[in-house]
Amino acid sequence: MSKFKKKQGNTTPGISTASLPDIVFMLLFFFMVVTKMRDTELMVKVNTPQASELTKLEKKTLVNFIFIGRPTDKFKAKFGTKPQIQLGDKYASVDDIPLFLAKHKASVPEGQRQSIISSLKIDNDVTMGIVGDLKTSLRKAGQLKINYSAKKRERTK
Amino acid sequence: MAKKNRMANEINAGSMADIAFLLLIFFLVTTTIAEDKGVLVKLPQWSEEPPPELKLNTRNVYSVLVNAQNQLLVRGDVMDIKDLKNNAKIFIANPQKLENMAESPKNAIISIKNDRGTKYQTYLEVYNELKSAYNELWEEAAMVKFGKNLDQLSNAQQQEIRNEIPLVLSEAEPTKFGEEK
Numbered sequence: 363m364s365k366f367k368k369k370q371g372n373t374t375p376g377i378s379t380a381s382l383p384d385i386v387f388m389l390l391f392f393f394m395v396v397t398k399m400r401d402t403e404l405m406v407k408v409n410t411p412q413a414s415e416l417t418k419l420e421k422k423t424l425v426n427f428i429f430i431g432r433p434t435d436k437f438k439a440k441f442g443t444k445p446q447i448q449l450g451d452k453y454a455s456v457d458d459i460p461l462f463l464a465k466h467k468a469s470v471p472e473g474q475r476q477s478i479i480s481s482l483k484i485d486n487d488v489t490m491g492i493v494g495d496l497k498t499s500l501r502k503a504g505q506l507k508i509n510y511s512a513k514k515r516e517r518t519k
Numbered sequence: 520m521a522k523k524n525r526m527a528n529e530i531n532a533g534s535m536a537d538i539a540f541l542l543l544i545f546f547l548v549t550t551t552i553a554e555d556k557g558v559l560v561k562l563p564q565w566s567e568e569p570p571p572e573l574k575l576n577t578r579n580v581y582s583v584l585v586n587a588q589n590q591l592l593v594r595g596d597v598m599d600i601k602d603l604k605n606n607a608k609i610f611i612a613n614p615q616k617l618e619n620m621a622e623s624p625k626n627a628i629i630s631i632k633n634d635r636g637t638k639y640q641t642y643l644e645v646y647n648e649l650k651s652a653y654n655e656l657w658e659e660a661a662m663v664k665f666g667k668n669l670d671q672l673s674n675a676q677q678q679e680i681r682n683e684i685p686l687v688l689s690e691a692e693p694t695k696f697g698e699e700k
Binding site for chain 1: 528529530540543555556557558559560561562563564565587601604633634635636637638639640642643644646647648650651654655692693697698
């Protein structure tokens with residue numbers, strides 16, 4: 363009986379939770395760094411080709427993205443299977459490029475506008491016709507720095 | 520007596536931070552962050568006027584044609600894409616000073632032309648091979664001239680090498696073959 367009583371009096375103190383905030387913060391920071399926000403839903407299938415001579419895109423604010431690919435299953439019924447250009451969150455034609463570029467340009471501070479890069483995320487499977495039209499349109503709009511998005515592979519021997 | 524002592528002891532939370540750090544480092548090492556990478560290209564300025572007629576010596580021009588069937592025609596001969604890089608390197612550097620290859624790397628011009636029906640994948644592969652031909656030539660030149668890797672050189676030295684072997688890649692308007700319907 364006395365044994366039982368003693369146990370009750372000496373209950374174990376709870377695990378110290380002092381370091382819990384640190385752990386949680388660390389996890390938070392980790393996910394903040396790793397997570398890449400996708401601000402637009404992809405409406406085209408984009409599987410970029412592989413290349414070896416890659417350049418990293420440094421400043422995200424100076425980059426605008428243009429996607430070309432075939433519509434995803436969700437949009438197939440409405441838009442068919444022909445390759446489409448996606449600007450922002452909707453399908454567009456090459457004629458919409460100048461306005462799209464101008465809008466992005468307006469959001470960039472004046473001094474940095476000459477280093478704006480267009481990142482072209484184009485599907486493997488697309489033919490050069492639509493890509494050529496896009497290139498012409500970019501040149502007409504004065505957007506000359508472009509980056510063909512690609513996956514890393516080793517150089518061929 | 521021993522039992523009583525164990526009850527009173529608190530779990531040591533001091534090592535918790537170490538465990539958390541370990542986890543953090545583990546995740547940092549194993550996670551590959553999706554990066555935006557790609558082949559950087561500078562397009563030529565748009566002009567309404569037709570380009571000036573340039574008299575180019577044919578020995579200096581390395582023409583690459585990619586047709587709608589994704590086949591390559593390099594200087595009039597069919598070529599496999601695997602051989603493109605080494606062939607281009609030999610053309611630009613011309614180590615044996617052959618009559619039918621570039622007078623000097625400074626004069627060499629690469630010209631690409633594709634059909635509208637050419638696959639984007641093939642096009643980018645061709646572009647990538649030609650770019651890697653130049654990159655390798657630069658690296659070799661850096662080794663010979665400064666005895667260092669290209670990325671260890673100062674900007675001025677890199678520029679010097681790039682001026683010696685300038686990358687001149689001209690792209691013609693695509694021909695209208697094999698357009699997708």
